[in-house]
Amino acid sequence: xxxxxxxxxRLNAAQIAQFFDAGLVAMPFASPAEVEMNRQRIEDVSRRxxxxxxxxxxxxxxRYLSPLFEIAAHPAILDVVEDILGPDFYLWGTxxxxxxxxxxxxxxxxxxxxxxxxxxxxxxxPREAPVTLTAWVAIDDADIANGAFAYVAxxxxxxxxxxxxxxxxxxxxxxISEISSIxxxxxxxxxxxxxxxxxxxxxxxxxxxxxxxxxxxxxxGRRRTGVSIHYARTDVACDRSVWPKLHVRLMxxxxxxxxxxxxxxxxxxxVELG
Ligand SMILES: O=C(O)CCC(=O)C(=O)O
Numbered sequence: 001x002x003x004x005x006x007x008x009x010r011l012n013a014a015q016i017a018q019f020f021d022a023g024l025v026a027m028p029f030a031s032p033a034e035v036e037m038n039r040q041r042i043e044d045v046s047r048r049x050x051x052x053x054x055x056x057x058x059x060x061x062x063r064y065l066s067p068l069f070e071i072a073a074h075p076a077i078l079d080v081v082e083d084i085l086g087p088d089f090y091l092w093g094t095x096x097x098x099x100x101x102x103x104x105x106x107x108x109x110x111x112x113x114x115x116x117x118x119x120x121x122x123x124x125x126p127r128e129a130p131v132t133l134t135a136w137v138a139i140d141d142a143d144i145a146n147g148a149f150a151y152v153a154x155x156x157x158x159x160x161x162x163x164x165x166x167x168x169x170x171x172x173x174x175x176i177s178e179i180s181s182i183x184x185x186x187x188x189x190x191x192x193x194x195x196x197x198x199x200x201x202x203x204x205x206x207x208x209x210x211x212x213x214x215x216x217x218x219x220x221g222r223r224r225t226g227v228s229i230h231y232a233r234t235d236v237a238c239d240r241s242v243w244p245k246l247h248v249r250l251m252x253x254x255x256x257x258x259x260x261x262x263x264x265x266x267x268x269x270x271v272e273l274g
Contacts, residue, residue, distance in 0.1 A: 003129055003233075004086030010079035019084055019206060020128055023156035026197060026205035029076040029137075035202040038139050041067030042096065042225060053098075054225070056174040060093040063247065063263050063271050068094040072229045077135050077204055078251055081231045084206065085133055088234040088253030090260065092117070092132070092246065098225040099147050103218040104170035107181035108189055110156075112209040113163055114180060116242035120235055120259055128157070132209040132230050138199035139225040147218035149197040149205070149226070152189075155212035161186040187212060199226075235259070243273040 019025040044067045049057050062069040119125050142148040165178040197205050237259035247263035
C-alpha cells in the first residue's frame with residue numbers, strides 16, 4: 001500500500017511492501033566519514049550535557065541539542081520518510097538510546113500508546129497508516145550480542161495492545177524504576193518469533209508505531225548507541241493537553257493544517273513538553 005501517489009525517492013516498491021508487511025525496513029545510509037561525524041555528534045551532545053546519561057536527557061531535545069537535529073535532517077533519511085509518509089511531514093522528537101556494557105535492555109512495547117499523537121481526521125487514512133514513523137540510526141554496530149533492537153515481524157497489524165507499568169531494576173541512571181510493557185495476556189513473547197534488527201553503524205531502520213519491539217540486555221563489552229527519531233505527517237495533531245509546550249519542526253513540504261506550533265530557531269537550554 002502507499003499513503004501518497006508521489007514518485008518514490010529512495011525506497012523501491014518491494015521495500016515499501018516490506019515496511020507495511022513486516023512493520024520495519026532497514027538500509028545503509030551514511031558514508032564512513034558520516035559514521036564518524038555521527039559519533040562525534042553524540043560525543044558533542046554528551047559534552048553539552050556535562051556527561052549526564054544520554055538516554056535520560058535527550059528526549060525531544062533536538063531544538064536545544066543541534067547535533068541530534070543534524071542527524072535527523074540527513075537527506076537520505078528524509079527521502080525514506082517521504083516515501084512512506086508522503087511529501088508533508090514534521091520531526092517531533094529524537095532520543096539517544098545508549099546501552100553500555102551490562103545494560104538490562106527494554107521490555108516489549110509499541111510506541112503509539114506512549115505518544116500523544118493522532119490523525120486529526122482518522123477516517124481519511126488507511127487503518128494501516130503509521131501515526132508516527134520512527135527512524136532508528138545506528139551510531140555503533142548493533143547486533144544480537146550487544147542487545148540489538150528486537151521485534152516481531154507483522155505484529156503492527158494486530159492493532160494497539162494493552163500495556164502496564166512493571167517495576168524494573170538496572171535503569172536507575174535513566175531515571176526509570178517502572179517500565180511500560182505489553183500485558184502478557186495481550187502478547188506472550190514466548191509464543192512469538194523474534195527478529196533482530198542487526199544494524200552496522202551508518203545504517204538506519206524505519207518502524208511502524210504499532211510494531212511490537214524491545215531489546216535484550218547487553219552482556220558484551222561494547223556500547224550499543226542508537227538515535228530514535230520520530231516523524232509524522234502534518235495532518236497528525238499532538239494532544240496539547242498532554243504536551244502543551246511541544247513544538248515540531250517542518251522537515252519537508254507544506255503545513256496546510258497548523259495543528260502543531262512549528263519551531264525554526266534553536267534554543268539555548270533544555271526544552272519542556274508539558
Ligand atoms: O533501542 C532500543 O533498544 C529500543 C528502541 C525503541 O524502543 C524505539 O526506538 O522505539
